[in-house]
Amino acid sequence: xxxHCRGGKGWRYTPPRPSGSPPPxxxxxxxxxxxxxxxGYGVRCTPPRPSGSPPxxxxxxxxxxxxxxxxxxxxxxxxxxxxxxxxxxLRKADRAVLxxxxxxxxxxxxxxxxxxxxxxxxxxxxxxxxxxxxxxxxPPKERGTAYLRNGDSTWLFLPDAQKVVRVxxxxxxxxxxxxxxxxxxxxxVDDYVPTLAGEExxxxxxxxxxxxxxxxxxxxYERVRYWVRSDGTFYPVRAEYYTIAGRKLKWLTLSEVGxxxxxxxxxxxxxxxxxxxxxxxxxxxLTIQDDVRLDDRLFAPSALERE
Amino acid sequence: xxxxxxxxxxxxxxxxxxxxxxAEAGTPEIEAGFESLFFRTTETALNRDNVLQxxxxxxxxxxxLAAKQSLGPARAVFxxxxxxxxxxxxxxxxxxxRQAYAQYAWGSGVALRAGKQRIAWGSGFAWNPTNRxxxxxxxxxxxxxxxxxxxxxxxxxxxxxxxxxxxAARGETTPGDLPFAVTAERRRTAAVRARFLVRDxxxxxxxxxxxxxxxxxxxxxxRDVAGLVxxxxxxxxxxxxxxxxxxxxxxxxxxxxxxxxxxxxxxLALEYFFNGEGYDEARLDAYLAGxxxxxxxxxxxxxxxxxxxxxxxxxxxxxxxPYSGGLGLRRHYLQASWTRAGSGKWTLAARGVAGLADGxxxxxxxxVYAPRGNVxxxxxxxxxxxxxxxxxxxxxxxxxxxxxxxxxx
Numbered sequence: 025x026x027x028h029c030r031g032g033k034g035w036r037y038t039p040p041r042p043s044g045s046p047p048p049x050x051x052x053x054x055x056x057x058x059x060x061x062x063x064g065y066g067v068r069c070t071p072p073r074p075s076g077s078p079p080x081x082x083x084x085x086x087x088x089x090x091x092x093x094x095x096x097x098x099x100x101x102x103x104x105x106x107x108x109x110x111x112x113x114l115r116k117a118d119r120a121v122l123x124x125x126x127x128x129x130x131x132x133x134x135x136x137x138x139x140x141x142x143x144x145x146x147x148x149x150x151x152x153x154x155x156x157x158x159x160x161x162x163p164p165k166e167r168g169t170a171y172l173r174n175g176d177s178t179w180l181f182l183p184d185a186q187k188v189v190r191v192x193x194x195x196x197x198x199x200x201x202x203x204x205x206x207x208x209x210x211x212x213v214d215d216y217v218p219t220l221a222g223e224e225x226x227x228x229x230x231x232x233x234x235x236x237x238x239x240x241x242x243x244x245y246e247r248v249r250y251w252v253r254s255d256g257t258f259y260p261v262r263a264e265y266y267t268i269a270g271r272k273l274k275w276l277t278l279s280e281v282g283x284x285x286x287x288x289x290x291x292x293x294x295x296x297x298x299x300x301x302x303x304x305x306x307x308x309x310l311t312i313q314d315d316v317r318l319d320d321r322l323f324a325p326s327a328l329e330r331e
Numbered sequence: 332x333x334x335x336x337x338x339x340x341x342x343x344x345x346x347x348x349x350x351x352x353x354a355e356a357g358t359p360e361i362e363a364g365f366e367s368l369f370f371r372t373t374e375t376a377l378n379r380d381n382v383l384q385x386x387x388x389x390x391x392x393x394x395x396l397a398a399k400q401s402l403g404p405a406r407a408v409f410x411x412x413x414x415x416x417x418x419x420x421x422x423x424x425x426x427x428x429r430q431a432y433a434q435y436a437w438g439s440g441v442a443l444r445a446g447k448q449r450i451a452w453g454s455g456f457a458w459n460p461t462n463r464x465x466x467x468x469x470x471x472x473x474x475x476x477x478x479x480x481x482x483x484x485x486x487x488x489x490x491x492x493x494x495x496x497x498x499a500a501r502g503e504t505t506p507g508d509l510p511f512a513v514t515a516e517r518r519r520t521a522a523v524r525a526r527f528l529v530r531d532x533x534x535x536x537x538x539x540x541x542x543x544x545x546x547x548x549x550x551x552x553x554r555d556v557a558g559l560v561x562x563x564x565x566x567x568x569x570x571x572x573x574x575x576x577x578x579x580x581x582x583x584x585x586x587x588x589x590x591x592x593x594x595x596x597x598x599l600a601l602e603y604f605f606n607g608e609g610y611d612e613a614r615l616d617a618y619l620a621g622x623x624x625x626x627x628x629x630x631x632x633x634x635x636x637x638x639x640x641x642x643x644x645x646x647x648x649x650x651x652x653p654y655s656g657g658l659g660l661r662r663h664y665l666q667a668s669w670t671r672a673g674s675g676k677w678t679l680a681a682r683g684v685a686g687l688a689d690g691x692x693x694x695x696x697x698x699v700y701a702p703r704g705n706v707x708x709x710x711x712x713x714x715x716x717x718x719x720x721x722x723x724x725x726x727x728x729x730x731x732x733x734x735x736x737x738x739x740x
Binding site: 136139140142143155162163164165166167174175176177178184185186187188189190191192193194195196199205241243244319320321322323324325326327329330 | 494559
């Protein structure tokens with residue numbers, strides 16, 4: 025028996041899944057994320073079969089015939105239906121490293137050719153897409169330095185001068201290759217318009233390839249190429265950052281996926297400069313606590329002034 | 332309560348908080364160091380016949396100690412030094428407390444701090460016209476550690492976009508780190524500062540006043556420009572001048588406005604300062620003529636000893652004018668600084684202040700060397716150049732070398 029359902033942009037037919045076979049990858053991901061069939065080209069519909077009533081042989085033949093006849097136009101549509109939208113990929117990638125609220129510790133190493141490596145440890149907090157705070161905890165000479173993000177504004181607290189200085193998102197973070205915008209880029213979805221450029225393998229991982237275009241000039245980069253794993257994890261794998269003139273500035277690699285806190289995620293972020301060969305900054309996530317409840321006032325600029 | 336007694340009482344309180352905090356808290360942050368502030372001095376209109384009794388070379392040699400201990404919402408901080416003044420007629424040893432306070436915070440919303448402390452508000456890099464609570468920064472070397480004021484301070488943060496600070500303070504009006512004594516009056520100040528974040532723009536409003544204190548209304552603005560440059564403007568209106576003559580019926584305006592650009596390992600800052608009560612040429616001539624006349628009376632043997640002593644005290648007071656709470660003698664200044672912080676052990680800095688009204692320059696090149704993560708060595712030179720009547724050449728200091736070593740534990 026052939027079943028059709030109407031919805032989205034066309035008609036779809038979904039053959040039943042053989043009993044005992046694993047669900048398709050996308051369904052597994054959707055189930056894991058607790059969502060239904062999101063996005064895609066159309067809507068699939070499989071009416072429930074009464075439990076305990078096996079399909080008849082005729083029904084099975086009819087179903088096989090239908091599958092064969094419709095294969096030519098079902099297949100491309102199915103592939104499209106399996107691919108989430110660029111917005112959805114970006115939204116899930118946003119949440120793949122840090123959740124809605126989190127506290128974490130980081131170790132940052134700044135590598136410059138011919139110079140000694142500079143290592144800084146930090147403790148950070150984030151809340152939603154607009155609030156972030158990072159404090160240096162080590163080495164002692166940098167202890168107390170803090171960066172705060174609230175909305176589109178960023179401030180730097182200098183403990184020796186006991187001064188809060190406003191800094192821009194394009195200015196570099198802690199003397200490394202990350203910009204303040206990279207560290208506190210709490211929502212790519214808010215900052216960029218994404219386009220799905222295709223799927224390709226990056227660092228041995230099947231990935232969605234996204235083109236991101238800045239929504240406004242205050243965003244750190246005009247254009248970003250972004251690769252996100254297409255295996256259902258939506259872990260970001262790589263990002264390339266470009267100027268308005270199309271010149272590549274630097275690229276980011278996210279690697280060493282491991283379990284931290286309640287989730288598995290990339291734990292090493294490496295930003296390499298395209299302008300200075302050999303210059304790179306490594307940001308290793310040491311700990312993450314995902315289930316924290318943070319007061320908005322922790323992220324008030326006036327709170328920095330009393331440090 | 333006498334000032335010395337209250338200081339001792341507060342120190343005792345801070346020490347007790349530290350001791351209690353030690354019992355349960357994490358590792359205390361301790362910092363020990365040495366400072367050498369070496370000055371080459373000279374005779375100028377502010378130091379006729381070396382009346383300040385300065386040696387050609389003066390040095391302030393200091394051993395510094397700082398400690399910070401946190402215990403949950405409580406915190407105690409101490410910063411101070413023992414100083415030996417070398418060179419000149421008066422060699423002496425003294426100790427100073429830069430900061431000694433205890434703080435308690437109720438969540439992220441309310442914090443109360445009492446003791447000697449930096450208030451440190453205002454977005455200006457070298458000048459802070461809205462901050463009349465504590466001694467002003469030294470614009471020639473803003474890297475030097477500032478001394479705080481004895482104060483009680485309440486911080487209230489009702490939301491992430493607004494914060495209010497109430498301060499009741501008393502303190503001297505002179506900057507530290509000078510090789511000679513300066514006549515100064517003590518101030519008592521009450522101040523309130525409300526800070527807002529509106530459409531990604533910092534806005535602060537300040538009101539302050541008190542005994543020996545001008546009533547002031549100020550503002551502070553800060554904003555990013557295209558994500559690369561940050562802009563600030565800090566200004567204040569007040570009635571009556573800090574500099575002599577006091578001109579109590581006049582309203583004055585001061586403004587510090589500038590830009591900060593930070594790219595890769597370089598930071599470039601530029602700030603313009605308008606000092607509305609600063610002397611024009613005629614006022615400067617009158618000021619210097621008054622100093623000359625007062626000094627002439629101080630050394631006039633035909634006058635009685637009492638009259639000469641009174642005149643000498645008047646001369647000292649007049650010579651202290653550039654340092655006694657004013658932010659500068661003249662009206663227009665420009666400060667520029669460039670810092671290159673490599674990821675290695677060295678940081679280079681070049682700073683300069685130009686007196687736009689008189690052509691004087693103060694240049695402050697410096698270097699920071701950090702051989703280890705817990706050791707820093709700062710060396711700054713201060714060179715004062717310009718026409719003979721320019722502000723920086725009137726100072727009884729020709730130049731300085733300021734070295735500081737800090738070891739942190």
